[in-house]
Amino acid sequence: MNLIDETAEIAEDVELGPFAVIGAGVIIGAGTRIGAHVVIHAGTVLGAGCEIQDGAVLGKSPTLARSSTAPSAPLAPLSIADRAVVCCGAIVFAGARLGDGVIVGDQTYVRERAEIGAITVIGRGSTVDNDVRIGARAKIQTDVYVTAYSVVEDDVFVGPGVCMTNDSTMSRHDSSYALRGPTLRRACRVGGGVVLTPGVDVGEEAFVAAGAVVTKDVPARTVVMGVPARAVRKVGDKDLLDRWR
Amino acid sequence: MNLIDETAEIAEDVELGPFAVIGAGVIIGAGTRIGAHVVIHAGTVLGAGCEIQDGAVLGKSPTLARSSTAPSAPLAPLSIADRAVVCCGAIVFAGARLGDGVIVGDQTYVRERAEIGAITVIGRGSTVDNDVRIGARAKIQTDVYVTAYSVVEDDVFVGPGVCMTNDSTMSRHDSSYALRGPTLRRACRVGGGVVLTPGVDVGEEAFVAAGAVVTKDVPARTVVMGVPARAVRKVGDKDLLDRWR
Amino acid sequence: MNLIDETAEIAEDVELGPFAVIGAGVIIGAGTRIGAHVVIHAGTVLGAGCEIQDGAVLGKSPTLARSSTAPSAPLAPLSIADRAVVCCGAIVFAGARLGDGVIVGDQTYVRERAEIGAITVIGRGSTVDNDVRIGARAKIQTDVYVTAYSVVEDDVFVGPGVCMTNDSTMSRHDSSYALRGPTLRRACRVGGGVVLTPGVDVGEEAFVAAGAVVTKDVPARTVVMGVPARAVRKVGDKDLLDRWR
Numbered sequence: 232m233n234l235i236d237e238t239a240e241i242a243e244d245v246e247l248g249p250f251a252v253i254g255a256g257v258i259i260g261a262g263t264r265i266g267a268h269v270v271i272h273a274g275t276v277l278g279a280g281c282e283i284q285d286g287a288v289l290g291k292s293p294t295l296a297r298s299s300t301a302p303s304a305p306l307a308p309l310s311i312a313d314r315a316v317v318c319c320g321a322i323v324f325a326g327a328r329l330g331d332g333v334i335v336g337d338q339t340y341v342r343e344r345a346e347i348g349a350i351t352v353i354g355r356g357s358t359v360d361n362d363v364r365i366g367a368r369a370k371i372q373t374d375v376y377v378t379a380y381s382v383v384e385d386d387v388f389v390g391p392g393v394c395m396t397n398d399s400t401m402s403r404h405d406s407s408y409a410l411r412g413p414t415l416r417r418a419c420r421v422g423g424g425v426v427l428t429p430g431v432d433v434g435e436e437a438f439v440a441a442g443a444v445v446t447k448d449v450p451a452r453t454v455v456m457g458v459p460a461r462a463v464r465k466v467g468d469k470d471l472l473d474r475w476r
Numbered sequence: 477m478n479l480i481d482e483t484a485e486i487a488e489d490v491e492l493g494p495f496a497v498i499g500a501g502v503i504i505g506a507g508t509r510i511g512a513h514v515v516i517h518a519g520t521v522l523g524a525g526c527e528i529q530d531g532a533v534l535g536k537s538p539t540l541a542r543s544s545t546a547p548s549a550p551l552a553p554l555s556i557a558d559r560a561v562v563c564c565g566a567i568v569f570a571g572a573r574l575g576d577g578v579i580v581g582d583q584t585y586v587r588e589r590a591e592i593g594a595i596t597v598i599g600r601g602s603t604v605d606n607d608v609r610i611g612a613r614a615k616i617q618t619d620v621y622v623t624a625y626s627v628v629e630d631d632v633f634v635g636p637g638v639c640m641t642n643d644s645t646m647s648r649h650d651s652s653y654a655l656r657g658p659t660l661r662r663a664c665r666v667g668g669g670v671v672l673t674p675g676v677d678v679g680e681e682a683f684v685a686a687g688a689v690v691t692k693d694v695p696a697r698t699v700v701m702g703v704p705a706r707a708v709r710k711v712g713d714k715d716l717l718d719r720w721r
Numbered sequence: 722m723n724l725i726d727e728t729a730e731i732a733e734d735v736e737l738g739p740f741a742v743i744g745a746g747v748i749i750g751a752g753t754r755i756g757a758h759v760v761i762h763a764g765t766v767l768g769a770g771c772e773i774q775d776g777a778v779l780g781k782s783p784t785l786a787r788s789s790t791a792p793s794a795p796l797a798p799l800s801i802a803d804r805a806v807v808c809c810g811a812i813v814f815a816g817a818r819l820g821d822g823v824i825v826g827d828q829t830y831v832r833e834r835a836e837i838g839a840i841t842v843i844g845r846g847s848t849v850d851n852d853v854r855i856g857a858r859a860k861i862q863t864d865v866y867v868t869a870y871s872v873v874e875d876d877v878f879v880g881p882g883v884c885m886t887n888d889s890t891m892s893r894h895d896s897s898y899a900l901r902g903p904t905l906r907r908a909c910r911v912g913g914g915v916v917l918t919p920g921v922d923v924g925e926e927a928f929v930a931a932g933a934v935v936t937k938d939v940p941a942r943t944v945v946m947g948v949p950a951r952a953v954r955k956v957g958d959k960d961l962l963d964r965w966r
Contacts, residue, residue, distance in 0.1 A: 426914035442689030444932030687934030
């Protein structure tokens with residue numbers, strides 16, 4: 232009921248769901264559970280105590296468009312640390328790294344060379360594009376688009392439907408042009424449906440209200456709102472992260 | 477070519493697609509069709525004349541983040557009434573209830589304790605989060621995010637890409653804080669790309685124009701637009717639901 | 722490990738992944754690769770040198786809501802030209818046509834009678850609804866919603882999270898009412914998170930800034946921004962497509 236390559240190294244107590252496909256050289260740690268119809272491509276390394284749910288695809292390689300500027304060098308294997316969970320129908324690429332206890336939600340998508348820190352949650356249906364770095368304990372909600380080359384620091388909250396962009400020219404540039412995703416600094420909060428333009432920097436403990444369009448940097452501890460987003464006040468002491476964790 | 481638990485109760489004329497997985501105690505009514513690679517988790521109850529398309533996953537349990545405030549009590553089985561359709565790649569959780577003739581679109585997502593009334597359609601790729609109540613004959617379009625604890629009454633229209641939010645603190649609150657999703661009253665219409673802030677109430681037969689950000693309650697029969705949304709006129713008699721159904 | 726209908730015509734060198742399901746009369750050209758858990762419904766025609774990745778579903782028929790106004794006439798088979806790629810978990814309907822070298826991204830969705838021109842890329846998670854026409858070399862980014870009856874001409878760029886709408890009445894109309902999607906003219910660019918209202922025309926080489934809500938036609942070579950979108954300047958000679966391709 233499974234198709235397991237003979238070179239895969241699977242700990243004895245791993246639970247393997249029906250119709251799973253495990254490729255060459257895959258390593259799966261103790262106590263990990265693999266659901267039905269999961270596909271794990273060659274070389275993927277999975278820690279102990281992980282859960283990979285029905286229909287997830289791990290370790291696939293990117294399909295780059297002819298015009299893509301994403302690097303095409305060979306990728307390291309996908310590496311998933313202990314206790315991570317990849318939910319139903321999610322896709323995580325070769326070259327990505329998921330930290331301890333990360334949750335990748337259902338139908339979610341994580342590309343090559345993305346790094347996601349411990350305990351961070353990526354919500355249902357969200358995209359973490361290539362070469363993104365996300366810190367620890369971040370909360371990325373549902374249907375978020377984290378564009379390539381973005382940086383999301385520790386303890387950031389990103390509301391549902393947030394859309395990040397990284398190319399002010401919309402594809403009218405030469406090969407020397409560097410795509411620039413937003414940088415979301417430690418413990419900032421970005422509300423639902425917010426649009427972030429290329430390269431904006433959202434400061435530590437800043438607060439971007441739902442529906443804003445952020446077109447320039449947001450200073451630390453500043454509340455911004457509107458289209459384009461404007462500063463309206465400071466984040467109060469009682470709303471800082473240390474008060475609530 | 478299937479994996480069917482011996483305790484499942486499957487009506488004689490059910491069509492079962494290849495590589496389907498049916499768990500313990502699942503009940504499937506007469507005339508229901510199950511596609512390829514479908515996974516139905518233990519205990520799920522499916523009515524008669526339903527259609528469950530390729531790759532759908534029914535009855536999975538939630539994976540709650542350590543910091544999640546969603547209740548973690550044991551869930552009732554997923555219950556799907558007669559003539560409901562769950563399209564390709566959709567995921568519907570244990571504890572949800574789908575009414576008669578509901579359509580859950582392709583790649584769509586419905587969480588635990590969500591209740592969806594008869595004939596309602598949830599569009600492709602949309603999310604219905606935990607503890608949402610949706611009435612009958614509602615039309616939820618493509619890529620909508622219905623956040624936890626929202627209420628959507630009968631005959632509501634929600635345009636594509638609408639994003640609802642339920643936490644004004646963005647995760648800076650204690651356990652006594654109640655998440656509040658929007659309430660969309662009977663026969664209101666919410667346009668494409670609209671953002672709804674936590675707890676707003678959109679009145680009966682109200683009309684929210686595409687792209688608006690709704691930050692306060694919308695009175696019944698009122699047309700609002702803009703960021704933030706402001707009232708611009710009343711909905712005319714000729715545009716009320718009774719004229720068109 | 723596969724289920725292949727005996728009437729399917731599959732070229733000798735086709736690679737077929739495990740647990741794939743190939744329906745009656747399917748034709749697959751030379752050198753095409755089919756991943757694990759792929760489902761290809763009856764009648765689908767695939768060219769040479771294509772790649773269909775894990776879990777993709779090809780050639781499914783639509784499930785129309787009782788109230789849907791989409792035509793329900795019998796569909797032509799899904800036709801996929803040489804060198805096209807359909808990525809993991811994508812769904813492409815019967816009646817659609819994909820041109821030479823098209824890439825349909827992971828978890829993406831293309832409906833009946835959609836036509837997509839050569840070399841065009843449809844990004845991860847995007848929707849191309851029924852009866853859409855997309856030209857050649859277009860770049861549709863991540864999580865875009867291209868609504869039914871839209872027209873996207875050659876060389877158009879559509880940023881992530883763009884939401885198009887086609888029904889100003891939000892379902893309060895009779896059967897004589899024609900849904901009108903936007904028309905995006907040759908080489909225009911539409912930024913991330915933009916909302917387009919029904920029937921708007923975005924001119925050749927126009928530029929719509931991220932986060933705008935477009936409520937009326939955009940003249941050729943015009944830069945617009947804001948809510949509602951207003952013209953702010955012309956696109957300079959150095960930013961026209963011919964300079965960059």
